[in-house]
Amino acid sequence: ILNVEQSPQSLHVQEGDSTNFTCSFPSSNFYALHWYRWETAKSPEALFVMTLNGDEKKKGRISATLNTKEGYSYLYIKGSQPEDSATYLCAFKPTDSWGKLQFGAGTQVVVTP
Amino acid sequence: DSGVTQTPKHLITATGQRVTLRCSPRSGDLSVYWYQQSLDQGLQFLIQYYNGEERAKGNILERFSAQQFPDLHSELNLSSLELGDSALYFCASSVGGGAPYGYTFGSGTRLTVV
Numbered sequence: 001i002l003n004v005e006q007s008p009q010s011l012h013v014q015e016g017d018s019t020n021f022t023c024s025f026p027s028s029n030f031y032a033l034h035w036y037r038w039e040t041a042k043s044p045e046a047l048f049v050m051t052l053n054g055d056e057k058k059k060g061r062i063s064a065t066l067n068t069k070e071g072y073s074y075l076y077i078k079g080s081q082p083e084d085s086a087t088y089l090c091a092f093k094p095t096d097s098w099g100k101l102q103f104g105a106g107t108q109v110v111v112t113p
Numbered sequence: 114d115s116g117v118t119q120t121p122k123h124l125i126t127a128t129g130q131r132v133t134l135r136c137s138p139r140s141g142d143l144s145v146y147w148y149q150q151s152l153d154q155g156l157q158f159l160i161q162y163y164n165g166e167e168r169a170k171g172n173i174l175e176r177f178s179a180q181q182f183p184d185l186h187s188e189l190n191l192s193s194l195e196l197g198d199s200a201l202y203f204c205a206s207s208v209g210g211g212a213p214y215g216y217t218f219g220s221g222t223r224l225t226v227v
Contacts, residue, residue, distance in 0.1 A: 034215050043115060043203065044156075046215030089156070098161070100146070100169040101216070105155040 004092045006104035013080045013111050020076040021107040023090030027071035032093040034101060035064055035075055039086045047075075047088075080111045116140065119204050119219035127227055131192040134222045138185055138206030144168070145187040146207075146216065147179055151200040162187055163209075194226045 005024045013019045025033060032051045036044040048057040053068040061078045077084050087108045091101035116139035126132055138145050147159040158171035162181035173179075176194075181187045191198060201223050205216035 036215070036218075043117075043218035043220050044205075044216075045115075046217070049215045091156075098163070098168045100158055100161055100171065102158070103148075103156040 004090060004102050004104040006088075006090055006107050008107060009105070010108040010110070013077075013084075013109060015080060015082060015111055015113045017080055018076065018078045019080060019109070020074050021088065021109075023073045023075070023104055025071050025073070025090070025092040025102075026094070027069060029094040029096060030068045030071075030092075031095045031097075033066055033068075033073050034091040034093070035073070036089040036091065037086045038089055038106065044089060075107075077109070080109075082111050082113055085109060085111045115217050115219065117142075117204060117206050117217050117219035119202075119222050121222060122220065123223045123225075125225045125227060126194060128194055128196060130194050130226075131190065132194065132224065134189040134191070134202055134204075134224075136187045136189070136204030136206075136219060138187070138204075139217045142206035142208055142217065143185065144207045144209060145181055145185070146205045147173075147187070147189050148203045148205065149200045150203065150221075151197075156203065159189070191224070196226050199224055199226045 035047040038044040050066040055066040063076045066073045087106040089106045091103045118137040120135045143164045146161045148156045159173040161169040179189045201221045203221045204219045
């Protein structure tokens with residue numbers, strides 16, 4: 001059974017502060033690593049799809065890095081805003097799964113003004 | 114609106130009954146995935162279809178079945194329902210296997226079994 005783990009489970013951030021959190025995944029049979037943002041009462045929304053070791057992706061104040069050799073990815077939020085409050089999910093796709101993603105349990109981020 | 118349409122949004126039914134959840138993928142997407150999210154659980158993969166054919170299967174119970182039709186919409190059938198089947202069921206779609214844009218999720222169907 002593949003294990004995708006995210007830590008911490010939740011975190012509280014003051015508006016304006018920066019934060020980051022981790023996704024760990026198996027380092028073998030790597031194909032892709034996805035990040036999604038899931039706001040309350042909405043559906044998960046794709047942020048990044050990362051495929052190469054050393055990949056760095058950026059979308060506004062959110063960025064992600066990828067280390068496939070050691071099996072981890074970091075998501076960074078710079079200058080957090082209340083609208084960044086959401087659960088951030090990572091999902092691992094191994095080479096032998098046609099499209100199927102293994103999701104982590106998520107990191108819930110609460111940004112307080 | 115993500116482009117993935119799921120109906121119904123909410124469903125309340127009794128134990129032992131059968132229900133059908135429907136999903137229309139985003140225009141142009143050939144893959145459809147079904148995921149279940151139960152209380153305190155992450156998204157659990159159930160099944161994937163690509164252009165009408167089953168491509169991958171997860172921990173889907175034998176009481177559950179799915180199919181993808183020629184117009185690419187998909188249905189998830191849940192039968193002999195139990196209280197533990199109460200969950201949020203998501204459908205997602207992608208062009209192929211998910212790269213480079215990831216999945217597009219529908220808004221989910223909240224199933225409550227009483």
